[in-house]
């Protein structure tokens with residue numbers, strides 16, 4: 001059942017989720033620009049102009065099994081490098097589907113001083129009370145090497161038409 005449901009995603013050229021049991025996605029600082037209570041929104045394209053970007057993947061548990069219904073709350077800078085700190089442009093939460101899959105349709109965030117290009121996210125399992133706060137980085141971004149927060153484990157992989165990143169939540 002699960003394998004059948006996953007097959008179409010793999011057929012699109014995505015690699016199977018990279019997951020080693022017990023190796024959870026590292027946490028990162030939320031930074032100064034998190035806003036709680038962002039709306040349910042998986043498509044940010046109407047929020048700001050910019051180069052279209054899809055970030056998608058799977059939320060997995062520490063046993064590498066999909067976490068159906070996981071909460072994901074994304075926020076990032078616009079194409080000028082600014083965050084919306086008074087409203088919810090480029091901010092929104094969504095829930096992973098029954099196979100743990102999520103998909104964010106957005107725009108490419110700009111670089112801003114001192115940082116590599118990145119997307120912030122908080123995640124939580126449906127019955128969990130522990131929130132993972134982290135950041136996803138872009139492959140081949142020259143800013144990565146200059147950013148002290150950058151970690152190679154947090155780089156998305158490039159797939160046809162999208163960036164992909166699979167999160168592994170702790171227990």
Ligand code: FE
Pocket residue numbers: 031033077118120
């Ligand atoms: Fe940031």
